[in-house]
Amino acid sequence: MQSFDYQKVYRLQEALDAASASKGASAFLAGGTDLLVQIKEGKKQPRCVIDVKGVHEMAGLTLSGDELSIGALTCIRTLETSLSVSEKAPLLAQAAAKLGSIQIRHRATIGGNLCNASPSADTASALLALDAQVEIYGKTGTRVIDLDKFFLGPGATVLGDGEILTRLKIPLTRKRRGSVYYKLSTRKAMDLAFVGVAVLLELDGGDRISKARIALAAVDPTPIRVPSVEKQLEGRMLSFDAARESAELAARSCKPISDHRASAEYRREMVRELCQQGLLAAYRQAKS
Ligand SMILES: Cc1cc2nc3c(=O)[nH]c(=O)nc-3n(C[C@H](O)[C@H](O)[C@H](O)COP(=O)(O)OP(=O)(O)OC[C@H]3O[C@@H](n4cnc5c(N)ncnc54)[C@H](O)[C@@H]3O)c2cc1C
Numbered sequence: 001m002q003s004f005d006y007q008k009v010y011r012l013q014e015a016l017d018a019a020s021a022s023k024g025a026s027a028f029l030a031g032g033t034d035l036l037v038q039i040k041e042g043k044k045q046p047r048c049v050i051d052v053k054g055v056h057e058m059a060g061l062t063l064s065g066d067e068l069s070i071g072a073l074t075c076i077r078t079l080e081t082s083l084s085v086s087e088k089a090p091l092l093a094q095a096a097a098k099l100g101s102i103q104i105r106h107r108a109t110i111g112g113n114l115c116n117a118s119p120s121a122d123t124a125s126a127l128l129a130l131d132a133q134v135e136i137y138g139k140t141g142t143r144v145i146d147l148d149k150f151f152l153g154p155g156a157t158v159l160g161d162g163e164i165l166t167r168l169k170i171p172l173t174r175k176r177r178g179s180v181y182y183k184l185s186t187r188k189a190m191d192l193a194f195v196g197v198a199v200l201l202e203l204d205g206g207d208r209i210s211k212a213r214i215a216l217a218a219v220d221p222t223p224i225r226v227p228s229v230e231k232q233l234e235g236r237m238l239s240f241d242a243a244r245e246s247a248e249l250a251a252r253s254c255k256p257i258s259d260h261r262a263s264a265e266y267r268r269e270m271v272r273e274l275c276q277q278g279l280l281a282a283y284r285q286a287k288s
Pocket of ligand 1: 027028029030031032033034035036037072073076098099100101104107108109110111112113114115116120121122123159163164165166190191192193
């Protein structure tokens with residue numbers, strides 16, 4: 001493993017100062033479950049590793065009337081077990097429970113899962129379906145952007161040099177909702193998804209879909225939403241045929257590749273199947 005300087009920081013500004021002092025040759029360390037593996041494999045060679053685990057501005061989970069705010073350092077296990085998350089954003093709790101093993105979930109953070117920008121990141125599709133926003137701190141202060149503008153490609157995000165993801169913001173609603181996250185992986189645990197599907201449906205008083213969100217993992221260069229399917233569903237009641245039609249469109253809208261985990265054809269077929277199942281399940285849940 002290549003050697004590097006290690007610096008522990010406790011404030012956001014210290015993290016930013018340390019990153020700018022290293023002139024682009026540093027990496028932030030949260031749980032380290034991606035970063036340390038990448039350094040060991042020579043895929044990343046930072047001269048300085050800035051440990052941000054003690055930065056209190058990036059910690060904690062707060063619930064206000066209409067928003068769940070999650071610090072970037074929140075570990076995946078907390079998301080899986082928190083009562084606030086399972087009551088207010090059960091889709092995120094479900095996705096968190098499917099990430100890695102229990103040991104990994106205790107170490108891995110939600111900020112790290114997003115900033116690593118793997119197309120198969122489990123929390124990303126759930127957060128996209130939940131309309132999450134990300135708060136970013138950098139030289140010019142704080143900015144907040146929609147998560148669907150955050151990912152640029154495999155391993156690439158909009159984060160500029162030295163910028164740090166501080167919090168996630170999830171808008172809450174009292175409307176009737178149903179949501180599911182399905183993950184397919186070669187092994188049952190400790191494996192990345194070769195397809196991930198998150199579905200969220202919100203209903204009006206007459207069981208019509210007032211808001212639909214479909215987000216997919218591991219079938220495009222980034223985790224994606226599928227707006228064409230969402231538009232097709234909104235304003236309708238969900239029949240079996242409507243679910244099949246929307247699932248067809250979702251399968252046609254993604255760009256999966258073939259690799260050692262699955263072929264592109266199989267991935268597309270699984271998007272179709274899981275979207276159909278997911279839509280029917282989320283609709284049933286929202287009506288009950
Ligand atoms: C055995 C194993 C199994 C795994 N299984 C899964 C799985 O099933 N599903 C899945 O999605 N992932 C899986 N992973 C990947 C990994 O655990 C997750 O992506 C995890 O959430 C990363 O979080 P971390 O805190 O460990 O990130 P780190 O490794 O600390 O950081 C990851 C990257 O993000 C950057 N970063 C971290 N936090 C911030 C921040 N706040 N602002 C800016 N940049 C930041 C780091 O510099 C680094 O480039 C697995 C990993 C292992 C080793």
